[in-house]
Amino acid sequence: MMKDMTIGQFYNTDSVIHRLDPRVKVIFTLVYVMSLFFSRNPVLYVAAFAVLVFYIKLSKVPVSFILKGLKALGMIILFTVVINLFTVQGAKTLVEWHFIRITDAGLKSAIYLGLRLCFMIIGSSMMTYTTTPNALTDGLEKMLGWMKRIHVPVHEFAMIMAIALRFVPILVDELDKIMKAQMARGVDFKEGNLMARLKKLVPIIIPLFVSAVRRSNELALAMDARCYHGGEGRTKMKPLQYKRNDRIAYVFVIIYLAMMIAIAIHF
């Protein structure tokens, strides 16, 4: 089940999109998602779809991988679409059976919502498919850098996020080990009612928590030993710097935005 969950994962390959500055991708994603709300015109959706296809093509992320991610959210999308289909009521009735009444407006709304959701999910997961978590953290840190002036600890938040990303797989492993160790002491996690099962989590959560605290203490010492003293005066091995491709990409983003606005106004 977890293996099919491709959303949020990084797809490791080399492409023009992968090499783009993370900030460009963040901004494009924001613009793209916003643009889907400009109007409910078929032309706009056709344009958004065309751009998405082009984007995916450039990124070299296989379509099957993307669809797998979409499938994981299939139930949620379907649910929203069905609710819309039945609840949005228009003038012209298409189907009527007992209390169910599907109208033209309902159908239209359901189709648009479904497409919008799919485009949004694919558009935003393209960002994580093509950007390492570290690059994404770096990008966000730099983009939100101005917030340091109003005393928001942006660097610290970014560091916390990067460390969390590093330790998630370690703690998942640890969780597995602890569960097995408690199973060896006779715990059967599949047995008993909800309350009994919740109680069985105690011998897992506590050691995991203790371990996380112990690890963070040791990590803090190790970071101290390596002269970490916050973001002040810190340099970067991989500083974010816009290159030619990033500037070209920005031009495309602006053209895209202008095009979508034009479509929204004219059609």
Added chain:
Amino acid sequence: MDIRQKLIDIKNVTFEYFRRDAEGNVQDMVEALKDVSLEVTEGQFIAILGRNGSGKSTLAKHINALLFPSEGEVIVDGMSTEEEDNHLAIRQTAGMVFQNPDNQIVGNLVEEDVAFGPENLGVATADIWNRVDAALNEMGMNAFRNQSPNHLSGGQKQRVAIAGVLAMHPKCIIFDEATAMLDPQGRKNMIAVAKRLQEENGITVILITHHMDEVLAADHVFVMKSGRVAAQGTPAKIFAQKALLEDCGLCLPVFYQYMEYMRQEKILTDRMCSRIHTEQDLLACLKEAYAPGGVGDWPDKKGTADAVFADSPTDGVGKPKEGLLLNHVSYIYNKGYADERKALDDVSLHIGKGEFVAVIGHTGSGKSTLMQHLNGLYLPTEGNVYYDGQDITDSDFSMKELRQKVGLVFQYPEYQLFAETVEKDVCFGPENMDISRVEAQKRAYEAIEAVGLPDTIYDSSPLQLSGGQKRRVAMAGILAMQPEYLVLDEPTAGLDPYSAKAILQMLKDLQEKQGIGIVLVSHSMEEVAEYADRIIVMDQGRKCMDGPVWAVYNQIYRLEQLGLSVPVGNRILVTLQQMGYSVHTQISRMEDIFVELARWKSLMGKQV
């Protein structure tokens, strides 16, 4: 005095801290260091020896300005740790590699982690790349630079950690028990790296450890006991003080103990012994003295050694009614996925009641997977597992009973303690077995006694105990279920020799007095030689040897082919045999080998 510069000067340092109870009231004051003075000259290889809790790690953290003396002063490269402005410069000068490989790596990629130190120091980007390249090359980790540290082995992670320190261009590197969590091969490599950095790069090395075989290469050794420096001097001088070392809870390297015995029995002369610094030296010396003409290959290479069977004949026919039986078991991880991996490959074995069996093999040879088959945590992909003649996958088989009968103690079991008191934690297992609370408590008390802990410990929080005590509590938690078999994954990992010995003796007692079958997964060949009766050797998921300890250990050529080390005692015996002497080789315990060496010497009657 040496003309070289004094790099570290620790003057009369005392370090105290308050121990508090749960409410935050001061319980008592602990003096972790008492009036410690120590000097290190630039370019030296220094070792600080001591058992767990002797204060050696506390001392190391003073050199790195991570802890500060309550009294006295620490001066690193002319800078006192008292001045806060000096801290960054001190930490850059004296880098530190810690014990746990995972908990000191910050970066999500190897190269990004190595860059962490230079980034903090404000080094320019281009220079960071140069430093990272150089450090990774020095550690032989360049090929892994774009990998996640999570995919590396423990030894490789420690190399990354060293590279991270090297990239800060330190004058001194402190290895704070950096070998404690590695397997013997990883430990050996780590010491070699430290030695190379000192000899070729002129970096001062301070090695903190409880393994005496690691300090042979040191220029100067400090021995710590209860927060004080109990002795100091060259390794030779320190090694000669046997009584003192025992008092400090340390243990001489095994080859050294054999050498000392042979010197005492006049098998080797004092002059010969003065030239012996390694196991190889010892064997070479023996050959030189007793077979000047040279000796041939190891007997098992020539096919003259006793046979060791890799396959137990257990093809389902006449399968034993008693004990644990694996019949042609294979296990595949992530079957059907891209990362599918065969962890066990057609393994058949039988473990009888009351046996003491050791399972040895490299990291990744399938030992852990094997042990988890013994109590049904893993079920075989192919083949069958039987407990007392019954297939554990049968529908009427009680998995709960199997888990109770076959107690499994994982590596670092203390990390699974969770209850507020020792008593409650130990009761957890029995209480899962549907027995009365009173009975569970009774079993818990018996188990706590069996692991050698006092009854005053019942109400203590497991978190407040020492490392060795925590491990005993965790083992008591399994013993309280009254198992017939105890399967343990490296029960002595990370413990000092004194605590390790006590744990192993405890296991031996459980086997001899209560008839509990012991299956011990171990990396330490010497520990297996002393305590086990039978060895199973695993390699790449296959069982490749299975037999009495002596029979396996006499297969020196084969074990070397597998990249496993052979205890020096059996090497000595087989070497003597090779030289044409008639010695008994069907033994493996040091005590027995001593007796045999004395017998051989008296028969020979020849003086050297």
